Amino acid sequence: MPRKGMRSICFNSKTSSFSMSRYSSPARNSISTGTPRRSFSESLIEQSIEAATVLINKWNPETSTYAKVTSLFYESKSEAMQFIRCVNDLQKSMHAMVIENSTSEKLVHAQNLMQIAMKRLQKEFYQILSMNRAHLDPESVSARSSRASARSSISDYDDGSVSQDDEVRNVGDSIDEVEEVSSIAMTDLRSIAECMISTGYAKECISIYKIIRKSIVDEGIYRLGVEKISSSQINKMDWEVLDRRIKDWLEAVKVSMTILFNGERILCDHVFASSDSIRESCFTEISKEGATLLFGFPELVVAKSKKSHPEKIFRVLDMYTAISTNWIEIDSIFSFESTVTVRAQALNSLNKLSDSVRTMLSEFESTMQKDSSKSKIHGGGGVDILTLTTMNYLSLLADYSNILADIFADCPPPPRSSLPESYFESPSTDDSPAPAISMRMAWLILVLLCKLDGKVEHHKDVCLSYIFLANNLNHVVSKVQTSNLKYLLGEDWIAKHEEKVKLFSANYERLAWGPVIATLPENPTATITPAQAKEIFRKFNSSFDETCRKQSSFVVADPKLRDEMKVLLARKIVPSYREFYDAHRSNVVGERNVGITVRFAPEDVGNYLSDLFFGNNNSSGGTSVSSSYSLSHQRHSWSRG
Structure with a gap:
């Protein structure tokens, strides 16, 4: 808030006028009518200024060595609160002087006192923020808020008759001590912020807060392993290196949403509760850069060269899960209009991740389709490597069935003519994912089985062919039964394919x-x-x-x-x-x-x-x-x- 000479707050119609009731007495009506009312008002204003002069000059770091090295809020909390009240009264007096048309000398003197007081409070605000970094870190603030809510809920039912174990009591005492320091610091910051904002010195208060708290958020993001990186750097990384970075990012999202940004939002809302616009401005400047960097990482990962490791899809699904499961928190914490870019970045990454999953599954199907149908049967008709890799892949994908159901919700299903009619029926369980992903999994297994049929079609040894088909189909059924594929494909699918395994075995027995x-x-x-x-x-x-x-x-x-x-x-x-x-x-x-x-x-x-x-x-x-x-x-x- 800019200063142009006299603080505009003195003329703010929203500022409450100087209260005369505090200085009124029953003898007021007996005062001689010859005494001007203005002189009585001026005397009260003078008393307010005199009281302010004594206390404010006592804590003027420019004139007092004691005030320069001592913290008002740490030295005497009662005097600190008196200081705040004194400043508020001084501001009311200044407003009253303008109304009463007081002499400019008094107004100038009051303004000088106000500037001294603001410098003091500015110093106190900085000291509390800097000296209480450990107690005002996002983890402590967010934990304090959660525990406070929990204690409130418990107290509603606690009749005081149940005693706690000594160990539990000691832990509770330790937590209470930490919470007490955190709570006191937050209360002091709020008192100072409200005083400075109401007297027109919001700019100085906000500046200090943004500088200190942004450094904490930026440091937190860095410590979580999130740093600015370009797409070219991502493309040059080996998969093992990128995989470690993705793991760090997954942990970073969890910590950021439950602790880092959540704690900062709680603290900001508390300290600047008196002004919605200041709350928004402070939190946006503190968190926007770090949050955008955090949620921009998945977009860089999926932009990596198209040729990628098969296991990449699972990391992409993990990243999708991390954002989607935290979306309510993202939308709540970054609910301000000025943080819409953070929400947009998270949503954009979510869409990019969805596209990447769909592309990789399509590529996986294409790889199966390109497998030579006339390739030799190896291993005495044992389980083919294509069967092993495909079923391991699909059984792992089935662990993400709910996420995949979201990703493929708006995608067209496989061609209906390519699948038996039973594949288009929903699984019987009530908690099964959307039929779209069930059909897609059935389709991918059907592609595999067709490729296996192709391997034996031109093979001379029919007995070996039946052993091969029995082995591979049995492996497929076994992987379905022992994974979440069971819930996607259903018991009927399993029963039908078990019968086919028996048929292959019987044909082998008959021929051999x-x-x-x-x-x-x-x-x-x-x-x-x-x-x-x-x-x-x-x-x-x-x-x-x-x-x-x-x-x-x-x-x-x-x-x-x-x-x-x-x-x-x-x-x-x-x-x-x-x-x-x-x-x-x-x-x-x-x-x-x-x-x-x-x-x-x-x-x-x-x-x-x-x-x-x-x-x-x-x-x-x-x-x-x-x-x-x-x-x-x-x-x-x-x-x-």
């Missing part, structure tokens, strides 16, 4: 082991000649040996599925062979080279079957295990913080 089963007669105990028995043994030996040798390279990655397939095979082969073996082995005992004729005992058949689906060496199974470990490790590295 059907010829072995066919070598045994329908009635194993029927009477036959020794020559016929010998021929059946020979055919069984040859078929079983050849099939075991061929199938020994096949692998079933999932232990449960592996055991189920072996049990089913054993039930169809071993009992029939045992019956035939027990019934006809004696018929060929006298034959030469009986060991060649009857090569397998029933127990041998069972043992050979139990050794199936591990692969003929550790390379196939090892690849799957190694891949699973690697991706499991990535899962932890992609998790949120």
